[in-house]
Amino acid sequence: MANIKDIAAHAGVSIATVSRALRKPDLVKDKTAAKIAAAISELGYKPNMVAASLRRQKADAVIVAVPDIHNPFTSLFVQGVENVAREHGVKVLLAITEGRQDLLDLHYEMVAGKQADGMIVLDVNLPTAIRTQGEDGRTLPIVLVCEYAEASQQPRVRVDDLQAAIAAANHIASLGHRDIACIAGPERQRMSHDRQRGFRLGLRRAGIELHEALVERGDYSIRSGFEATRRLLEQGRPFTALLCENDEMAIGAIRALALDGLSVPGDVSVIGIDNLRFAEFCNPSLTTIALSTDILGEEAMRLMLDYDIDPEIGRREVIVPHELIVRDSTAAPRGQA
Amino acid sequence: MANIKDIAAHAGVSIATVSRALRKPDLVKDKTAAKIAAAISELGYKPNMVAASLRRQKADAVIVAVPDIHNPFTSLFVQGVENVAREHGVKVLLAITEGRQDLLDLHYEMVAGKQADGMIVLDVNLPTAIRTQGEDGRTLPIVLVCEYAEASQQPRVRVDDLQAAIAAANHIASLGHRDIACIAGPERQRMSHDRQRGFRLGLRRAGIELHEALVERGDYSIRSGFEATRRLLEQGRPFTALLCENDEMAIGAIRALALDGLSVPGDVSVIGIDNLRFAEFCNPSLTTIALSTDILGEEAMRLMLDYDIDPEIGRREVIVPHELIVRDSTAAPRGQA
DNA sequence: TTGTAGGCGTTATCAC
DNA sequence: GTGATAACGCCTACAA
Numbered sequence: 001m002a003n004i005k006d007i008a009a010h011a012g013v014s015i016a017t018v019s020r021a022l023r024k025p026d027l028v029k030d031k032t033a034a035k036i037a038a039a040i041s042e043l044g045y046k047p048n049m050v051a052a053s054l055r056r057q058k059a060d061a062v063i064v065a066v067p068d069i070h071n072p073f074t075s076l077f078v079q080g081v082e083n084v085a086r087e088h089g090v091k092v093l094l095a096i097t098e099g100r101q102d103l104l105d106l107h108y109e110m111v112a113g114k115q116a117d118g119m120i121v122l123d124v125n126l127p128t129a130i131r132t133q134g135e136d137g138r139t140l141p142i143v144l145v146c147e148y149a150e151a152s153q154q155p156r157v158r159v160d161d162l163q164a165a166i167a168a169a170n171h172i173a174s175l176g177h178r179d180i181a182c183i184a185g186p187e188r189q190r191m192s193h194d195r196q197r198g199f200r201l202g203l204r205r206a207g208i209e210l211h212e213a214l215v216e217r218g219d220y221s222i223r224s225g226f227e228a229t230r231r232l233l234e235q236g237r238p239f240t241a242l243l244c245e246n247d248e249m250a251i252g253a254i255r256a257l258a259l260d261g262l263s264v265p266g267d268v269s270v271i272g273i274d275n276l277r278f279a280e281f282c283n284p285s286l287t288t289i290a291l292s293t294d295i296l297g298e299e300a301m302r303l304m305l306d307y308d309i310d311p312e313i314g315r316r317e318v319i320v321p322h323e324l325i326v327r328d329s330t331a332a333p334r335g336q337a
Numbered sequence: 338m339a340n341i342k343d344i345a346a347h348a349g350v351s352i353a354t355v356s357r358a359l360r361k362p363d364l365v366k367d368k369t370a371a372k373i374a375a376a377i378s379e380l381g382y383k384p385n386m387v388a389a390s391l392r393r394q395k396a397d398a399v400i401v402a403v404p405d406i407h408n409p410f411t412s413l414f415v416q417g418v419e420n421v422a423r424e425h426g427v428k429v430l431l432a433i434t435e436g437r438q439d440l441l442d443l444h445y446e447m448v449a450g451k452q453a454d455g456m457i458v459l460d461v462n463l464p465t466a467i468r469t470q471g472e473d474g475r476t477l478p479i480v481l482v483c484e485y486a487e488a489s490q491q492p493r494v495r496v497d498d499l500q501a502a503i504a505a506a507n508h509i510a511s512l513g514h515r516d517i518a519c520i521a522g523p524e525r526q527r528m529s530h531d532r533q534r535g536f537r538l539g540l541r542r543a544g545i546e547l548h549e550a551l552v553e554r555g556d557y558s559i560r561s562g563f564e565a566t567r568r569l570l571e572q573g574r575p576f577t578a579l580l581c582e583n584d585e586m587a588i589g590a591i592r593a594l595a596l597d598g599l600s601v602p603g604d605v606s607v608i609g610i611d612n613l614r615f616a617e618f619c620n621p622s623l624t625t626i627a628l629s630t631d632i633l634g635e636e637a638m639r640l641m642l643d644y645d646i647d648p649e650i651g652r653r654e655v656i657v658p659h660e661l662i663v664r665d666s667t668a669a670p671r672g673q674a
Numbered sequence: 675t676t677g678t679a680g681g682c683g684t685t686a687t688c689a690c
Numbered sequence: 691g692t693g694a695t696a697a698c699g700c701c702t703a704c705a706a
Contacts, residue, residue, distance in 0.1 A: 003683055014693045019685060029691060049450030050396065051683035054387045054698050059452070063430075069406040069415070070614065078406070078433065091443065093400075094431035096415060106428065113386030114699095115396070115452070222618045255618040277407065281559050281592040283620035340699055351677045356701060366675060388699035391682050451683095 002043040011039040022047060057114065061091040062304055063107055064120045067099040073274075073293050077122060077145070080297020088305060090117070101125050111140060118142060118304045124189065130154070141307045143300050146191055155307060156315045157299045161191050164289045164322040165198020166205075168243060168271050171287070171324055173206035176336045177241035177269060181214035183228045183253060185245045195245045195273065214239055218249045225249025229256035240268060240333040247272035247279050247288055254282060254329065265331035275325055284328035292320045339380040348376040359384060394451065398428040399641055400444055401457045404436040410611075410630050414459060414482070417634020425642060427454070438462050454478060455641050461526065467491070478644045480637050483528055492644060493652045494636045498528050498610075501626045501659040502535020503542075505580055505608050508624070508661055510543035513673045514578035514606060518551035520565045520590060522582045532582045532610065551576055555586045562586025566593035577605060577670040584609035584616050584625055591619060591666065602668035612662055621665035632657045 008015040013032060021028045021036045028036075039045070053059045064081055066074045078094060085092045093116065095107040108127035110116045118141030121127070130142060144156035172180060182199055185192030200210055216231050218224030225244060229252065232239070242257075244250035250272030254264050264270055264284055272279065275290035299318045306313045345352040350369060357364045358373045365373075376382070390396045401418055403411045415431060422429045430453065432444040445464035447453045455478030458464070467479060481493035509517060519536055522529030537547055553568050555561030562581060566589065569576070579594075581587035587609030591601050601607055601621055609616065612627035636655045643650045 005683080015684085016686085016694075017692060020692085023685080027691075032691080046446075046449040048391075048683050049447070049452050050387055050391045051698090052450075052685070053452070054385075054391050054700090055683080055685045057698075059387070061447075061452070069412055069431075075406055082433070091447065092432075094406075094433065095429075096419065096431065109383075110386065110398075110428065112383040113389075115386050115390070115398070222614060226618065251615070251618050255620060255622070258620050277559060278588070278615050281563065281588050283592060283595050285592070341701095342699080352700080353678075353702080354676060357676085360701080364675075369675080385699050388682090389701070391684090392699080392701045394682075 002045040003048065004045075006043055007036065007039045007045050010043060011035040053114070059115055059117050060089060061093055061116045062118045062120060062301070063093050063095050063110060063116045064122065065095045065097050065104055065107055066122045067097050067124065069094070069096060073122065076293040077297040077300075080294035080299075081120060081301045082297075083294070084298045084301035084305070090301075090305075097123055097125070099124055101128065105129070111142070118307065120300050120304060121145060139311065141304060141311075143303050143307075145296065145300055155303050155313050157296060157303060157318045158190070159291060159293065159296050159318055159320045160322075161194035162198040162201070163319075164273050164291055165195040165245075166202040167322055167324050168273055168289050169199045169202025170206070171326070171330065172241045172243060172269065172271060173203055173208055175241070175269065175330060175332045177333050178208060179214075179239045180208065180210060180241045180243060181232050181239040182210055182216075182243045183225055183232075183245060183249045184215055184217045185220050185249075187217065192245060199243050199245075211237070213237055218245075218252075220246050220248055222248045222252040222255075225252025226256045227252070229253040233257075233260055233262075241330070242268055242270045244270065244272045247274040247276040247286060250286055250288070250329075251276075251278065251282055254284070254286070258283075264329050266334065269330040269333070271330055279325075280327065282329070287327045287330040288325050290323045290325050292322075295320045339382040340385065341382075343380055344373065344376045344382050347380060348372045390451070396452055396454050397426060398430055398453045399455045399457060399638070400430050400432050400447060400453045401459065402432045402434050402441055402444055403459045404434050404461065406431070406433060410459065413630040414634040414637075417631035417636075418457060418638045419634075420631070421635045421638035421642070427638075427642075434460055434462070436461055438465065442466070448477060448479070455480070455644065457482065457637050457641060459483065478641060478648075480640050480644075482633065482637055492640050492650050494633060494640060494655045495527070496628060496630065496633050496655055496657045497659075498531035499535040499538070500656075501610050501628055502532040502582075503539040504659055504661050505610055505626050506536045506539025507543070508663070508667065509578045509580060509606065509608060510540055510545055512578070512606065512667060512669045514670050515545060516551075516576045517545065517547060517578045517580060518569050518576040519547055519553075519580040520562055520569075520582060520586045521552055521554045522557050522586075524554065529582060536580050536582075548574070550574055555582075555589075557583050557585055559585045559589040559592075562589025563593045564589070566590040570594075570597055570599075578667070579605055579607045581607065581609045584611040584613040584623060587623055587625070587666075588613075588615065588619055591621070591623070601666050603671065606667040606670070608667055616662075617664065619666070624664045624667040625662050627660045627662050629657045629659075 004015045007018045021033050082092045097103040111119045120143045122145040144154050146158045216228035218228045272288040275288045279286040341352045344355045358370050419429045434440040448456045457480045459482040481491050483495045553565035555565045609625040612625045616623040616625050
């Protein structure tokens with residue numbers, strides 16, 4: 001493959017000039033630039049970015065590590081990251097970790113090894129190297145999203161899950177429900193902690209207490225929502241509304257209720273959080289809270305870029321707008337209206 | 338940041354020995370290796386992979402370009418790619434193109450610029466450079482998936498959509514349906530072409546012809562399935578079964594039928610292809626054809642790896658197993674049983 | 675088993 | 691405006 005030297009020879013100039021012609025075109029005479037351009041297209045030259053990267057100590061790429069591309073967050077979030085990255089000529093590479101530590105570490109190597117300038121971690125794990133390394137002061141360009149808000153010294157962003165959950169609880173309370181069940185997420189996760197707290201806070205403001213017996217946990221998957229609902233139904237303790245920490249579990253819940261012969265929202269109202277694409281097309285369509293996670297992605301990327309300027313950059317609490325989207329899965333409890 | 342030279346100095350050996358200790362540990366004496374290991378951990382050394390990459394002309398990374406991470410194919414496919422990649426120490430980076438040519442080309446640059454060893458393209462577009470460059474014989478390590486099966490000289494894999502569609506049609510025909518509607522995908526796409534042909538072939542074997550008036554097109558999104566079904570219903574021409582080219586459109590169809598007061602499968606049976614995670618939890622749950630697209634991903638990655646060995650490598654037609662998954666959305670038409 | 679040295683393809687700093 | 695040339699950090703013959 002042709003390299004910069006070949007171009008220089010072919011155009012009768014020095015390699016320095018070729019390099020300039022490509023990166024700082026205003027520094028070379030038009031005529032020379034033309035000769036060079038001709039040589040380039042004639043030889044089909046493509047600059048070797050690895051060499052450039054080695055020399056400039058910059059890869060112009062960041063890695064976004066996500067556990068799973070089905071995650072409701074992921075898509076919108078990544079889109080936000082890309083919006084900002086594109087403006088700055090940075091490429092975004094998605095790494096799927098499946099929640100596995102080893103896969104996360106593998107991609108972290110790319111940052112340590114300079115193949116990427118930084119990493120945005122939207123995962124339950126943290127690269128192992130980061131924990132051990134924190135002490136010597138030198139933090140790597142890593143931005144954390146949502147999880148581990150307290151755990152580490154890294155720059156991080158997070159969304160206000162609390163407010164979203166409060167909005168969901170408000171909606172249910174204002175419809176007149178009093179006997180309310182809840183499907184929570186994994187115990188250890190920050191997001192679950194906040195959404196759970198939001199539910200309780202929202203209800204308490206309306207003078208309602210959540211019965212501990214009516215709280216079941218899932219792992220944010222459809223199936224876990226399905227099974228959690230089964231467990232709720234088996235208890236026999238009645239409820240007319242079901243607060244789900246995310247849409248996936250809400251979809252599983254609706255299915256479980258339907259199989260049990262219960263009508264939604266006639267017998268039980270169901271609400272989720274996330275506004276998945278599928279939410280609109282369930283039977284019944286799902287009432288939910290939409291979060292603009294793309295803004296979160298944008299902020300994460302900005303934080304990453306700012307890191308270049310000042311590595312002391314800290315954290316950003318991103319307040320993304322949330323919006324209640326009322327569809328067919330919620331209504332006033334039977335007998336009220 | 339410490340480099341190999343620092344380690345060499347600190348351990349009292351030459352840089353060659355350090356390099357060997359890392360890449361070919363059996364070539365160095367245990368005692369030296371220990372000294373080197375000590376130096377490495379003491380200085381917190383991380384090999385610069387960019388430099389290694391420049392020297393070895395290899396990045397040990399491939400890019401998988403997909404239009405959209407919601408695509409039903411994507412997740413499973415990527416998983417397949419990663420399975421094989423991991424065995425070979427290759428990192429997989431996902432690039433999201435949104436179906437845009439410029440974004441695809443941007444990531445293609447990484448291959449041209451040696452930041453990645455190759456690219457697997459699961460997209461409706463093709464990198465522009467590839468078309469212009471085909472002539473001079475030198476093809477780049479690019480593997481095409483599904484689309485453009487005829488269009489180019491690149492290595493490619495594709496799945497047998499025809500058989501999957503035939504299986505769907507068989508199921509519907511064997512239930513006794515005769516008045517059958519269909520929601521097709523985008524006209525130009527290879528996949529749609531094959532699935533469409535499969536539907537017709539399967540039906541014809543049962544002596545059934547598809548009415549052209551009962552064929553509507555969508556773009557594989559839920560919403561398009563919803564709208565296509567609306568159009569079918571407006572026509573007034575009766576049908577008792579609906580063949581959908583994918584699950585997303587089938588989910589949209591079910592919603593449209595429900596809103597129209599029709600029961601599934603009482604009035605209309607609905608079948609999809611793909612076996613999305615959501616398929617199991619629809620109301621009613623969706624009968625569908627499961628395709629093991631992960632195998633397709635594995636083959637694509639193998640083709641990529643084989644390319645290193647012999648660039649003349651051609652194409653593979655991957656026959657992935659398909660499986661009919663009968664759920665609640667299909668039944669015999671009213672009056673039969 | 676270890677060391678020496680050349681080069682991978684750029685970019686950036688000088689000089690001219 | 692342009693040209694020499696020294697890095698960037700590593701790998702790998704070849705020599706010892």
